[in-house]
Every structure is written in C-alpha cells, then in structure tokens.
Amino acid sequence: MKAITLLGSTGSIGTQTLDIVSQYPEQFRIVGLASGRNVELLAAQIRQFRPSIAAICEEDKLPALKEAIADLDPQPILLAGEAGVIEVARYGEAQTVVTGIVGCAGLLPTIAAIEAGKDIALANKETLIAGAPVVLPLIEKHQVKLLPADSEHSAIFQCLQGVPKGGLRRILLTASGGAFRDWDVAKLAYVTVADALKHPNWSMGRKITVDSATLMNKGLEVIEAHFLFGMDYEHIDIVIHPQSIIHSLIELQDTSVLAQLGWADMRLPLLYALSFPDRIHTDWQQLDLVKAGNLTFREPDHQKYPCMKLAYAAGKAAGSMPAVLNAANEQAVALFLDEKIHFLDIPRCIESVCDRFSADNSANPSLDDIVAADKWARQEVLMATENLEKRSRIISLR
Numbered sequence: 001m002k003a004i005t006l007l008g009s010t011g012s013i014g015t016q017t018l019d020i021v022s023q024y025p026e027q028f029r030i031v032g033l034a035s036g037r038n039v040e041l042l043a044a045q046i047r048q049f050r051p052s053i054a055a056i057c058e059e060d061k062l063p064a065l066k067e068a069i070a071d072l073d074p075q076p077i078l079l080a081g082e083a084g085v086i087e088v089a090r091y092g093e094a095q096t097v098v099t100g101i102v103g104c105a106g107l108l109p110t111i112a113a114i115e116a117g118k119d120i121a122l123a124n125k126e127t128l129i130a131g132a133p134v135v136l137p138l139i140e141k142h143q144v145k146l147l148p149a150d151s152e153h154s155a156i157f158q159c160l161q162g163v164p165k166g167g168l169r170r171i172l173l174t175a176s177g178g179a180f181r182d183w184d185v186a187k188l189a190y191v192t193v194a195d196a197l198k199h200p201n202w203s204m205g206r207k208i209t210v211d212s213a214t215l216m217n218k219g220l221e222v223i224e225a226h227f228l229f230g231m232d233y234e235h236i237d238i239v240i241h242p243q244s245i246i247h248s249l250i251e252l253q254d255t256s257v258l259a260q261l262g263w264a265d266m267r268l269p270l271l272y273a274l275s276f277p278d279r280i281h282t283d284w285q286q287l288d289l290v291k292a293g294n295l296t297f298r299e300p301d302h303q304k305y306p307c308m309k310l311a312y313a314a315g316k317a318a319g320s321m322p323a324v325l326n327a328a329n330e331q332a333v334a335l336f337l338d339e340k341i342h343f344l345d346i347p348r349c350i351e352s353v354c355d356r357f358s359a360d361n362s363a364n365p366s367l368d369d370i371v372a373a374d375k376w377a378r379q380e381v382l383m384a385t386e387n388l389e390k391r392s393r394i395i396s397l398r
Contacts, residue, residue, distance in 0.1 A: 003093050005032035007109055008100030010041045012205045013123040016266050017098050031094040034085040037061055043068035053077040053091045055084035085109050090116035099124040102207055103330045104374050107131045114138045121273035123149040125224045130323035132227040134367045147273040152221050153228055154269030155247035155260035170251040171225050174241040176201045178212035185304050191343035201244040201264045210333045214346055219311020223322050226315055233315050240298045262287055306347040320365040320373040327377035328353040335385055353380045
C-alpha cells in the first residue's frame with residue numbers, strides 16, 4: 001500500500017486523486033491533506049480518509065476547520081498558512097506527494113517534499129516552469145522521482161517507456177483549442193468570463209480553463225516538456241486536436257510516431273503517476289475508437305492564441321523569465337476572472353511585463369531570485385491595470 005500526501009485536496013486534481021484512493025483502498029492510503037480555503041470539503045475529506053496531518057492555507061479558516069472535526073478521535077495534526085502546507089508536504093512516511101495546488105503557490109511545498117525524500121506526482125505545471133533551475137538539481141540530489149500527472153506529459157512519459165536514450169526526435173503536444181477554438185478572431189473582443197469557462201472537453205478549475213482558452217496552458221506545457229524530457233524548444237510542437245482523444249505524441253529518430261489515447265479523464269494520468277511503474281486494472285469506460293469517430297488535427301492560429309509565442313520566447317530566454325511569464329499570466333487571469341480586465345488584455349499584460357523584465361533576467365537564478373521575480377511580475381500587472389483604470393476615469397471625466 002502506497003502512502004500519499006495530497007496538496008490541493010479540494011481542487012479538481014485533489015478530488016479526482018481522492019476518487020482513485022477511495023476506489024483502490026488496498027493500493028493507496030492518505031497521510032496528509034492540504035487545501036486552500038474550502039473548510040467544509042476539507043473537513044469531509046479528513047473524516048473519510050483520516051490523514052495524520054492536514055493544513056488549510058487561509059489561516060483565518062483554521063478555527064472553523066477545528067470545530068468541524070472536533071468530534072473525531074484521534075485528531076489529526078491541524079495547521080494553517082503557507083508554513084502549514086509546507087509542513088504537510090514534508091511530513092511523515094508518505095512516499096509520494098501529489099502537487100495539485102494551482103499556480104506558483106505550489107513551488108515551496110514541492111521543494112520541501114523533495115528535500116524530505118518524497119517522490120513527486122506533478123500536477124502543478126507552474127512549479128517546474130517557474131522553479132526548474134532549483135527543482136531539477138534537488139530532484140537529482142535527493143534521488144527522487146518526478147512523475148508527470150497531467151494528461152499531456154503523462155502521455156509523453158508513457159510513450160517513452162522502452163525508448164532508448166537518444167531515441168526521441170520530437171514532441172507533439174495536443175491541445176483541444178479551448179473555449180474559442182471555433183470562434184472567429186474578431187469575436188474575441190466580446191468574450192465574457194462565462195464564455196471562457198465553457199471548456200468543450202475537460203472539467204477543470206477556473207484558472208486552467210481560462211489558460212486553455214488563451215492556449216497559455218499549452219505554452220506552459222511546452223516549457224514543462226523542455227524541462228521534463230530535455231528537448232530543445234525547436235523540437236516541441238503544438239497541434240490542435242479537438243476531440244482530446246490523443247493526449248500527446250512523440251516522434252522517434254526513425255520517424256515512427258507513438259501516441260497515448262484515452263477518453264478525456266484526468267484520473268488516468270493521476271493513476272499512472274501514483275502506481276508507476278505498475279498498471280492497475282480499472283473498471284473505467286474503455287476507449288471505443290468507433291464511438292470516438294474521426295480524429296482531426298489542425299495548426300494553431302497564432303493570431304487567436306498569442307500566448308503561445310510568448311511562452312516559447314520566455315522558455316528560450318530561460319533564467320527567471322519563465323517564472324515572470326507564469327506569474328504575469330496568473331495575475332492577469334485572476335484579474336480577468338474578477339472582470340477587471342478584458343480577455344484580450346491577458347496576453348498584452350504578459351508581453352508588457354516580460355519585455356520590462358528582459359534586461360534584468362538572470363541566467364542562473366536562485367530560489368530567492370525566482371520568488372522575487374514572481375512577486376515583481378504580479379505587482380507589475382497590478383500596476384499596469386491601475387494605470388489603465390486611471391486613464392479610463394480621466395477620459396470619462398472629459
């Protein structure tokens with residue numbers, strides 16, 4: 001039985017991971033849980049899975065959490081804040097830590113887990129994108145596994161099993177195209193938050209659903225693939241695949257192409273990351289190619305999806321630039337979801353911030369450098385938004 005700690009337990013990744021644990025109690029057990037702010041759901045998870053330790057990121061929610069499970073015996077260790085989440089990440093005998101925390105907030109807990117000798121089931125792409133200059137050396141130093149748990153990188157990882165060193169020629173990341181794949185570019189000027197959250201294939205959190213609509217999620221995955229699999233950016237391509245049946249492909253040196261297929265179900269890559277190198281029999285719906293029908297592909301439209309080029313540029317710039325790109329995107333998406341900026345302002349904000357940072361980019365950033373770059377980028381997006389609002393008020397007064 002594998003002992004697991006789950007970071008981001010109340011989010012989409014977290015709840016699906018717990019679905020797997022509840023379905024296979026003879027295979028997995030929960031040691032630790034950490035979540036953001038959902039007291040009611042975290043309390044229910046603690047009752048069901050009985051972790052030894054749990055944390056809620058928002059410190060003012062801790063009293064309510066304690067009250068919600070006051071009758072439990074024995075009581076788990078209950079913590080709060082970023083320090084509490086970090087303690088959960090490094091705690092006890094857990095063999096694998098699933099990093100389902102959204103955004104760069106997952107970086108420090110992931111580092112703590114690595115330093116404690118835990119294998120990482122990486123469902124938080126931002127951690128590696130922002131922190132790879134620090135995270136990858138720690139992975140090597142502590143001799144732990146870094147197992148991709150998102151659909152695209154899991155697909156690549158699965159296809160690579162048995163491929164000899166030097167056999168990989170190219171990576172092809174498939175993208176659904178998001179909410180606006182069939183929209184005319186001109187219509188994007190009228191996008192609402194509700195529009196952006198209507199993903200045609202996947203059920204995901206709000207932030208990643210918007211990233212899918214801008215295709216920034218795929219740009220971030222390009223950077224992640226570079227770090228995970230050691231491929232040059234020139235050999236990582238994106239292709240629109242509306243059906244989301246093929247989750248990604250690899251091309252080998254002899255031009256053979258291998259693909260991993262399956263229904264759009266995040267439990268599949270999560271289960272593989274948890275059970276690797278084993279394969280666990282499931283009763284989940286099997287793929288029916290006749291039912292799936294036609295599998296189609298098209299080139300992504302760079303006019304519709306400018307975030308792709310921004311991600312490639314940031315990846316090639318290296319250093320702290322991917323952290324800046326990621327932070328600027330997180331902040332811009334948050335502002336869009338709060339209806340403070342327009343959908344088309346997201347890539348504009350990101351490009352502006354990355355341009356301003358380019359002169360200060362460090363080739364070999366430390367963890368402090370990465371954290372500082374992340375903080376700077378978020379502030380820059382907020383400042384730019386405030387300036388836009390001020391100009392708008394001045395114009396309206398005139």
